[in-house]
Amino acid sequence: MTIHARALLFDNDGTLVSSLASVDRCWTRWAEEYGVTEAFGRVELHGRPAVEIVADLLPADAVPEALARIETLEVEDVPNGGVHLLPGTKAFLDSLPADRWAVVTSATRRLAEARLDAVGILPKTMVTADDITRGKPDPEPYLRAARELGVDPAHCVVFEDAPAGLAAGRAAGMTTVALTTTHQAHELDADLVVRDLSALSALVIDGGVEISVHG
Template sequence: MRDITREVFEAVLFDNDGTLTDSTAAVERAWQAWAAHHGVPLERLVGFHGVPSRGIVAAVVDDHIDVDLATADIDRRELEDLEGVLPLPGAAAALTALPGRAAVVTSASRELADLRLAAAGLVAPEAYVTADDITRGKPDPQPYLIAAERLGVDPARCLVVEDAPAGLRSGRAAGAATLAVTTTSTEQALRDLADLVVADLSAVVFEVVDGGVRVRVTD
């Protein structure tokens, strides 16, 4: 494990849903309606948080269902439901503290990510990686490697902030340090994949210093 409070990072790479925004209710409504429409038992959907929608669909639908059409259906349902999407504690302050040294790395499409961030009243950093930009989703390292490349930084000197095991595995595989928030998963599910686990982003402060970013745990 790395002591992230003693490192200086070149950039901080944030997941969105469950890390910056609380979209749980909207996500659950959309997927429950989708599952009922396609005859997919809800128990098949367990354990996919942080995985792109196409990856989930391909893993859970029966062979007779067209994956492209079923993916388009869930994507439409999610775009249409933004009710109750809110910022998570500390999210706004974290983004504001890191001009030019942050990126959003999400398994959602760019359109959906933009809508959810706007609904939560958050201003996203310029650097952005979405499902539209990748060929392999979390837990593959590709999303975070692309984010580091876009910021022009070394992935090993980045801090990945995530709420889901798939995202933490993605960050670890990219060589980054990892900070987990227990907003959607238990500490037990995250602690072996994270260098530090906190309740949410209000538990840490990001400070831009010479050479990068330091992380401080609040008292």
Template structure:
């Protein structure tokens, strides 16, 4: 599959990196502290959503602010428990810094901690702190495109989660789905790849020429 874009937008967790082991450790500890059960988690959508929204689905309103701060503190302290997914470092190293951004459901503090731990320092980052409505609302990706200075239709989004793909598609952007977290049958996108090692990007004047190996 070949796609052409002027800018690229990347989800973070599950797309550029994996924090699965860290997330499990932190949320397990958090759940014990707040009396949240596996059944409670099973009834809501988790991956690709801001932690504050997840907390709000699990706890009474008066506990949400403190509990959201607590899970952020736990995850920041455990930020070294992440790893870059295949292809991430090489792909980003070849992109002009002003032509790509990270659009994450994590807070800016947590996202920076995880990315910097992997030696990744995106010039443009959209985090949960920047938005009022998280994925699947189009707001996060629309803001990412605006920060880079490109129209939504000029952007291609890389995502691993259905909720993130719906966000990008609602923003009018083309999508590449990674099967790092969900099976192919649950992902709807213009192209599907196992991870970013199956993606190459060449700069051609004002355009980025994207080739995916499916």
């Protein structure tokens, strides 16, 4: 299968990098601090903005302080080795022009920059939780990234590992590629499903990028 695109939009955690160890460590500590360990165990965590998770667990007046606390815990945990590049990430991104791709993440800008800096990724364009009013599965994050790159959403390809992110990409009218790094293939509704970015290659052509499966 070959996909043609004018812009490539990547989720970060679970797509470009793995931060599962850090996320588990920090959110477990956070839940203990706020006395919501039992309720936290029933909440869907991956692929959702922290503000939504916190709002599910705490009263509205406690959300701002608690949100700042989890952001601090996660940023301070980055140097502890809980973040690493997923297979194929560096080679795939290095093959792309800097103005043809963006990172679209549910993390705050402070946290996203800390994680990406730790693994040496410096996107020219990035949309974070701080830049939007509605997070994934709403299409707003991906539509904003397309606008910032100056590309019609129909000519964008979204790379995601989570159902909510793939739903956002579909709702934005974009082609979707799912990576089975955090979910099983049958849980992911996408135009193409691969194990990770190491299964793909990108060829820059006139007017865009040609993406192919090679393994």
